[in-house]
Amino acid sequence: MKLPAEKWFEAVKKRSSVRNFLSAKLKEEDAGKLITFLELFNQYYNGIRIRYVNTGFQEVAKGFIGSYGKIDGAQSYLVCLAEKNTPHKNEKIGYVGEAAVLEAVSIGISSCWITGTYKKEDVAKQIKIDENEYIKSIIALGYAKKKTKLSEKVIKAIVSSKKRKSLEELCENGVDSNWPNWVKTALETARLAPSAINRQPWRFRVSENEITIYIEEKLGKKDLKKLDCGIAMLHLEVGALYSGVKGHWEYSLDPEIAKFVKE
Ligand SMILES: Cc1cc2nc3c(=O)[nH]c(=O)nc-3n(C[C@H](O)[C@H](O)[C@H](O)COP(=O)(O)O)c2cc1C
Structure with missing residues (x-):
């Protein structure tokens, strides 16, 4: 599949992690666009798949107030799944998951990758996971609140998220x-x-x-x-x-x- 370079190059510049979302699941139209993209992009690598979940993020997220990982409002999310024995599965999950993130940005959807503060068992209650599959990460999806909350500013400052190494x-x-x-x-x-x-x-x-x-x-x-x-x-x-x-x-x-x- 040819990557949409111009669109995603713009998305790279616009993207930043959002932890304070409007309390809403994705609009049907936006979810539809993302699902269509995933159906196509899930064929990119054997053994790697990203699933869209319309609602239920708050039930699986386990952040604590004021700590890294507290994600407000988001209801929709993505689950990044890898089949056991897939070579280079972590790199492939990163590659395909970020493709979904950049496509989401292009649609107007904000996101935050989550690898720490969530419960895999609770994700498995919401979607069917095959026996030979691992959950590698989830990605919160939604619409950013206009005003950044103080707690989000604090988290961003702690992880210096705007800073990049030279x-x-x-x-x-x-x-x-x-x-x-x-x-x-x-x-x-x-x-x-x-x-x-x-x-x-x-x-x-x-x-x-x-x-x-x-x-x-x-x-x-x-x-x-x-x-x-x-x-x-x-x-x-x-x-x-x-x-x-x-x-x-x-x-x-x-x-x-x-x-x-x-x-
Ligand atoms: C693989 C991965 C896992 C992450 N896990 C979490 C997490 O569990 N909780 C959280 O609040 N942010 C998480 N983040 C967001 C990072 O803190 C954020 O991407 C980084 O600070 C850079 O900031 P930026 O995304 O705004 O550019 C994660 C990001 C990545 C790429």
Whole structure:
């Protein structure tokens, strides 16, 4: 499937995590558009699927008032599912889940990825999960309240969500001013990707016609960092495509994640 580069490039610039939603499920028309997109995009990878749930988010969310993860108002949500034994399932979940997020932004829907503060057992009461499937994450969906609540401002400040590491920090050998434009745009677009607690675990190595993404070596749950990397991979590809460069991903062995190869 061809990624809608221009539309998603705009969505990357508009997107930010919302934790204070109007108390409403998605409008039928908007939900319909997202479901149509998911039916198509769920075929992108074998063993990976994103399910739309119209209502019930508040029953599965387990944030506490004032803490990271408290999501007000949202009722609709997405469930990111991976079949056991799917290779690179975390990266693929990140990639496909973020595709749904960017498509949602284009429709006018706000969102927040949630990997911590929810109960998997309660999600399983609301949708049918196959025996060989894992729930990897959920994504709250809704319409942002105009005025940001103080608690959301506090969370954003704590996780410094507006802050992103510089490309100098993220690229193995720093930034080279001679890089072609597509490389610079691809990296800048990846840099804006969301990640759990804004940790930005991805690092990049640029060589001729290739960009490798790998995880910085530090403690922490690796599966989730891989999911973050999958999100950055989608952003990177959107940036490359927006600059007119098509490419494909080749998965690598730990600790490297994958390599984007220009075609
Ligand atoms: C994989 C993933 C998991 C996340 N989990 C949570 C979560 O459990 N609770 C929460 O409030 N925010 C969560 N977030 C949102 C991040 O804190 C947010 O994306 C990050 O701080 C960057 O801010 P931004 O999305 O506004 O650019 C998650 C984001 C990602 C990508």
